[in-house]
Amino acid sequence: MLQRMWLGAGRAFRRLAWEGERLRWRLFHPITLGARIILLRDGQVLLVEHTYRAGWFLPGGGVDKGESLEECIRREAEEEAGATVRDLELYGVYSNFAEAKSDHVAIFVSREFDLRPLPANNEIARVGWFALEALPEGLSPGTARRLAELQAGGPPRAGRW
Numbered sequence: 001m002l003q004r005m006w007l008g009a010g011r012a013f014r015r016l017a018w019e020g021e022r023l024r025w026r027l028f029h030p031i032t033l034g035a036r037i038i039l040l041r042d043g044q045v046l047l048v049e050h051t052y053r054a055g056w057f058l059p060g061g062g063v064d065k066g067e068s069l070e071e072c073i074r075r076e077a078e079e080e081a082g083a084t085v086r087d088l089e090l091y092g093v094y095s096n097f098a099e100a101k102s103d104h105v106a107i108f109v110s111r112e113f114d115l116r117p118l119p120a121n122n123e124i125a126r127v128g129w130f131a132l133e134a135l136p137e138g139l140s141p142g143t144a145r146r147l148a149e150l151q152a153g154g155p156p157r158a159g160r161w
Helices: 002-028 071-080 141-152
Strands: 033-041 044-050 059-063 084-087 088-098 102-110 113-115 124-132 157-160
Touching: 033 084, 033 141, 044 071, 059 071, 059 084, 071 102, 071 124, 084 157, 088 141, 102 157
Parallel strands: 033 102, 088 157
Antiparallel strands: 033 044, 033 059, 044 124, 084 113, 088 102
16 A cells, blocks of 8 residues: 555656756756657567556656766667667657757667566556557557558658657
């Protein structure tokens, strides 16, 4: 029971922090850099659902100070999906200017990784595997576009999120 209370408080804090970040973006227009990863295995993709916003997303997050994009995505894959990535391929770099942001996201793909069970935490509500032909309802629009591009094939991309 104490663990559930702790997780609930952590989720509420993360939601408040997320809304605070959105307000900061609107007021100060910072440039942000992040990374997301497409983890593929047997025609399926691993997606995460956060505790602080609705929908299914590719695992990933912001680059910390002094951290490379590769270090960031390896850390985020471990934290959000329990994945230790062995191979890593840069898929594309995208920009998002919605909500007065200047957000830039590098997308990586990995087909070789090890998974460990992800313990309950305040950030990730659920992790799920989905066939590329049967993606879940509530898929974020950016995630849907990246997966459609991946299925269509072609060279690495750059553009708007």
